[in-house]
Amino acid sequence: MNLSHSKEFLKDDYGRTIKSLRMSITDRCNLNCIYCHNEGSTGASGEMSVGTISNIVHVAAGFGINRLKISGGEPLLRKDLEEILLALPPLKDVSLTTNGVLLRERAGSLKDAGLNRVNISLDSLDEGNYKHITKCKDGIFGKVIEGIHAAVDSGLTPVKLNMVLLKGVNGSEVEDMLSFVKQFHGDVILQLIQLMDFGEVACYHVDVDEVEKELELKAGCVQVRELHHRKKYLIDGAEVEFVKPVDNTEFCANCNRLRVTADGKLRPCLLVNDDLVDVSHASVEEMPELFRLAVSRRVPFYRKRKEM
């Protein structure tokens, strides 16, 4: 593929260079979590073809974007995910965010097709509670646990377990989750996520500063990652990351991500819906200009609350 824009980087008006792409490949999901924002889905029903996905990622790579996160909906509902992975250009990091329900059977083939690592959503280790959160049937929780083991065994590591903190639901389960993570000796990292309020979920809000203080007291070591200024704790051999997207100017200041919706629209920010740029029918020659347009629309969502 001849990409004349190669060597140009995409920088927005706030000095943020785009380094990663977060792409939804379907809006369909096999769970129905009580708090889910579904990546801010616009409810569109179309899905990109393997060719369109490949073109978008090739154009992104021409702009020096070398990290890709594949998400959904539930991305494993796409039977052609391995085909998608095989059609990608060489990148530094290709990861997948999944609920893990269908992972056991496909961890090996995904690794073989070029996937580097996975994030698996697991909000509770208590099966009854898991069923309450995800509204799933009997037997699903066990499949997710098997999926985590399969991901580790296939080398899709480090596996990150995404746990959204939910008041009155899983707030007291962080200790259990830490013990679970420890058994994998560094191959599994716990990622605690602050709930983003999309709709009727205010009742689940946890005071994350309290949780963070507790982690800080327990941790032997605290590091700060550049991406979204995430904090990372090491607690008795278990690694824990904290993702605090809400009301966090640093989250925006360090955001280097461009999103793509399942139907092929570039999305400058998860929290804004009216700034999408459609690339679904564009040729690879037309796409670079559309990327520049999308990046020119990037405005830090939390800038109004505090000067960046």
Ligand code: SAM
């Ligand atoms: N189905 C896949 C999964 O379960 O990981 C991918 C899509 S899901 C929307 C991606 C991630 O977003 C999950 O880890 C989920 O926990 C998180 N998420 C969904 N709604 C959220 C919210 N309101 N606040 C914070 N995180 C949320």
